[in-house]
Amino acid sequence: MEDVLKKHGEMRSNSDTFSYEDLLEDRETLAIIISSLVVLITVVLYFILQRKKHARRSILITGLTDSGKTLLYARLLSGKFKLTHTSVKENAGDLHLKKGTVKVVDIPGHERLRGKFFDNYKQTARGIIYVIDSVTFQKDIRDVAEYLYIILSDDVINSNRPSVLILCNKQDETMAKGCKVIQAMLEKEITTLRVTKSSQLESTNETGKQISFLGKEEKDFEFSQLSHLKITFAESSGRSSNNENECDLESVHTWLEEVA
Known part of the structure; x- marks a missing residue:
């Protein structure tokens, strides 16, 4: 009888040991x-974020028309001066x-075209270069400000x-206004x-586009109020008034490297 109990105890002990080891293995x-x-999950999230970043690579x-957009485009891609004309489609x-x-x-900068093409590409935008003709700015200030507002x-x-670069172009011209003056006048x-x-907020459903208030209410507008957007002002010249092959796009190249 003692042998049976002893054997039963050994079996129980072995059973308890086995269960404890199994528990350790289960935890591991x-x-x-x-x-x-x-x-x-980390790898999947990384690839999702990279894919989104790659998707927004524009x-x-x-x-506005004649601000120097197409010449800037040609300079960036080819480094050469090219005669341009008013665009009717995107480059x-x-x-x-x-x-x-x-x-x-x-x-394209034409009023009837720019909205359509901008809507086509805005979802893929990593950066926006808003080009202003610094010479005619004062005359066109209403149109420049309205399109920028949109x-x-x-x-x-x-x-x-x-990221948004507000580029005050044609600085080689004598009558060109500097970017600080343009910024103040735009504000x-x-x-x-x-x-x-x-007042158009209530007519959102009629236009089909959402219109939001820009800046802080009851305060004069300042670009610094748009803290969710990184807005930079810079000056440039697509060509020199003395030599069309000379240009000053250093600020643009610096900005592009930061955005990329």
Whole structure:
């Protein structure tokens, strides 16, 4: 009888040992599974983010007609001066930078065309270059400010948050205004423009486009109020008044390398 009890005790002891070892193995297996899942999720999220970044690889060049957009596009892609004319369709090409390749899209500046082409490409925009003719700016300030307002208040732009370069072009001309003067005048004009634009908020369903208030209410507009968007002002010249083969696009190249 004692032998039977002893044997039963040994079996029970062996059974308890086996269960404890199984438990350790289960914990180790569970830890491996959890670690593997964490790594897998991290890899998947990385590729999703990279895919989204790659999907938004366009640099849009836009602005009013005759501001120098197409010459800027030609300079960036070929480095050469080219005679240009008013575009009726977009120009697009790949630009190779130190950090990678971006697709540069020159959007027509005509009032009847620019909205359509901008809407076609805004979802893919990593950056926007808004070109201003610094010579005719004071005369065209209303149109310049209104188109810029439309871009900066666009719901897709505010969601994707591409970098924005406001490029004060044609600085080689004697009558060109500097970017600080242009910035101040734009802020004043947009302050006035907001009054009429804000009244369109109720007509969103009629236009089919979302219109948002730009800046802070009850305060004069300043670009610094748009903290969700990285807005940079810079000066440039697509050609020299003395030599068409000379240009000053250093600020543009610096900005492009930062955006890429």
